[in-house]
Amino acid sequence: MRRYFCENNMSKKYEFVPGDEITIAPGRTVKRIRALVAIATLGIVPGDLGGYVESEANLAQVSGNAWVSGDAQVSGDAWVSGNAQVYGDAWVSGNAQVYGDARVSGNAQVSGNAWVSGNAQVYGDARVSGNAQVSGNAQVYGDARVSGNAWVSGNAWVSGNAQVSGNAQVSGNAQVSGNAQVSGNAQVYGDARVSGNAQVYGNAWVSGNAWVSGNAWVSGDAQVSGDARVSGNAQVSGNAQVSGNAWVSGDAQVSGRGLIFWASIVGTENGTLTVYNAKDDTLLVTRGCFSGTVDEFLAKSAKVHDDRIKREYQLLIEVAASRIEAALAETAKPEDADTAKSR
Template sequence: MTERKKYELTDEFIEHWSGKKLYRIKALIDFGLVVAGSLGGFVESENNLDHNGNAWVYGNARVYGDAEVYGNARVYGNARVYGNARVCGDAWVYGNAEVYGDARVYGDAEVYGNARVYGNAEVYGDARVYGNARVYGDAEVYGNARVYGNARVYGNARVYGKAEVYGNAWVYGNAEVYGNAEVCEQRSVIWFSVVGTENGTLTIYKSKDGSLLATRGCFSGTVDEFLAKSAQVHDEKTKREYELLIEVAKSRILG
């Protein structure tokens, strides 16, 4: 069965600094919110925007390289999607945002403002990344998480749940921040790697009500709950090490 094309490349093009030509697209049929005859943004080839689904590139947005936009995704404003990036599902990328490298933005996620998502990073679920935020490396932001301001999330870090990372905060390494976390400056979070019987990572951070939360493996709760759990399952040496680490965290975060 022959795929029905929903758009075509027009003769209008812009030249990328690399020498690539990016062509403005024009809708051939009605689909989603797009009316036949509407002009869209710019793509390098039809490989950049799927003919199936309601995905569309609007305005001055550009998609090129081996990047793909599909599903019901929208790329608009002055946004750029390139490299091997994928934007799909019901995701939106707009403003002056850029998604590139092998990054993935999907689900109902939104990346906007001057945000950058790149490397092997993934943003999905109902997550929002905006402002001047950067998410990169193998980091993941998902759930209802928000990363904004000048925040950085990278390495193997995970930010999810209803967590907010903003201001000048950096979350990286193997840190995990989730639940009702509110990390707005570097001193709001601390993590210790290669700890415990499994040589894992203990992350301690402020919640939105000002209390301290801890994550370690599958555990998430207050630091008091963590210490109580540790007393039940760990030997005296491991338990004491965790107590000392939490004292350091309290000193750093609470002052």
């Protein structure tokens, strides 16, 4: 909703510069502003030129130290208030709001019904649109996109070509970067990272110090937490849980809680052995820098480990294989029953 003011010039913070305007649409212009008062916190003195606004309904005239500078533009029903700053070549339009101590700069654009508040920063070529909210100390930059009803808050960073959309939430100290996508009702929080071409969607959660990278997908009701790693072309879905120091990579396909097994403080380095299901229903193993099939791992173990360590790995893999086989059988039951009924 457009705001209307009835104030005398003595109370106003800025005025329009006659003749310095830019047409943004037929019948609509944004006009350069000029400071009428000093804003000490910004180093602004009376007479300093600011950026462009469409009307006084775009930038608070009296309260706060909000300012638009450079060639930045604020138009439509957008509102900049508090101590917020919009500068560089940034655009704020639609019904967007920038307030608190927020900063929008560079070539960034905030549009639609989006809000940027607190100490949040949106800069570079980033876009925040729809009903999205960026708050706290969050930063959205590079070519990142935050849209839909997504929230980015806390100390979270969204950068590169990353996209956060739908009802997704990125919070805490989480980082989403590269070409990563977080969508649906997904949540990424804590110190978690999502990078590369990874996707987190559905109702999935990634938290703790977990890292999802490469071309990995985490979806459904899956949870990745602790110090877990999901990388390569791995897919974690359904109600699967990957936590602790587990590491899932390669062509893994973990679609339920029972399709992964890990044991920590094993081997000569007291590391973590992770055994999980692959897309072709073979078993894969990750241990330290090794990632491959069970047979490949046992063959390597036979070469480098003594009999005790070798036997421990064999036993752990037997337990893992037994549990994963049972989980696969349990998963197949409903499908088999449906098949039988159809016959």
